[in-house]
Amino acid sequence: xxxxxxxxxxxxxxxxxxxxxxxxIHLTNRVIQIRSGQRLVDGKELETLETQIQATNPLTERxxxxxxxxAS
Numbered sequence: 063x064x065x066x067x068x069x070x071x072x073x074x075x076x077x078x079x080x081x082x083x084x085x086x087i088h089l090t091n092r093v094i095q096i097r098s099g100q101r102l103v104d105g106k107e108l109e110t111l112e113t114q115i116q117a118t119n120p121l122t123e124r125x126x127x128x129x130x131x132x133a134s
Contacts, residue, residue, distance in 0.1 A: 063087055063094075082120040086127075089115055093130050 070076060070083045092111055095101045108131065115127050 063091055082122055085118050085121050086123050089118065089121070089127050090130075093127060097130065097133070 067084065067087050070080050070087070073080075076083075089111075096103055096108070096111070112128065112131060115121070115124060115131065118124075121127070
């Protein structure tokens with residue numbers, strides 16, 4: 063994920079895709095931390111993350127992220 067983030071930041075020709083990719087990277091990392099047990103979370107934090115996923119724009123993988131969050 064870190065390598066992909068560096069790649070997106072480095073490639074200027076992808077400037078209009080960059081915000082979407084960076085949002086996906088950031089939110090995916092948070093979901094991975096929750097699902098892998100790296101962080102202990104409570105129900106309120108899960109709701110906050112779900113709200114953030116819903117509100118983030120642009121985000122092409124919103125449905126997938128919500129599915130992954132609810133599977134945890």
